[in-house]
Amino acid sequence: MLEPSPEAELVMAFANTVDLEDGTDELATSAEANKWLQANDLPRVNAADHRRLLDLRTGIRAALAGSTETGTGQAVLAELPVFVNLTGDVLTATHSALSRLAIAWAVVALTGQAERLKRCADDACGWVFWDVSRNHSRRWCTMRVCGNRAKARRYTARQKQER
Numbered sequence: 157m158l159e160p161s162p163e164a165e166l167v168m169a170f171a172n173t174v175d176l177e178d179g180t181d182e183l184a185t186s187a188e189a190n191k192w193l194q195a196n197d198l199p200r201v202n203a204a205d206h207r208r209l210l211d212l213r214t215g216i217r218a219a220l221a222g223s224t225e226t227g228t229g230q231a232v233l234a235e236l237p238v239f240v241n242l243t244g245d246v247l248t249a250t251h252s253a254l255s256r257l258a259i260a261w262a263v264v265a266l267t268g269q270a271e272r273l274k275r276c277a278d279d280a281c282g283w284v285f286w287d288v289s290r291n292h293s294r295r296w297c298t299m300r301v302c303g304n305r306a307k308a309r310r311y312t313a314r315q316k317q318e319r
């Protein structure tokens with residue numbers, strides 16, 4: 157499976173609403189969050205759910221980085237009502253943006269797609285990408301930018317040690 161499913165695309169887009177390098181956040185305010193949700197065919201959120209939306213994103217980003225410290229994100233998931241339709245169409249059976257995102261996340265995790273969904277190993281970057289390498293071993297979003305930056309840093313660190 158080389159192409160991300162719609163659920164993986166959604167999780168990836170959601171995780172990348174924050175750009176660490178540019179210092180921008182597409183979900184910074186409720187109004188901005190609702191604009192993003194609307195563009196992604198998701199229902200709007202109120203102020204309380206906006207807070208939860210940010211916590212869920214923090215949790216998902218932590219999980220994608222391989223961390224188990226998903227604290228507030230996990231708390232959001234635990235409180236969510238998730239409606240499962242017995243005819244099997246779970247996605248249309250849920251009504252809040254949070255529940256829809258949680259289900260997308262569950263699908264990604266349960267279908268093994270989480271193995272290809274990675275967060276860039278460069279902490280200053282943190283971009284979430286879809287790893288198409290055969291043994292899903294990619295660590296950086298773009299080898300050209302982040303991979304080379306990491307290499308340069310290791311090189312500088314070594315130079316310092318040698319002195």
Ligand SMILES: [Zn+2]
Binds near residue numbers: 276298
């Ligand atoms: Zn990167």
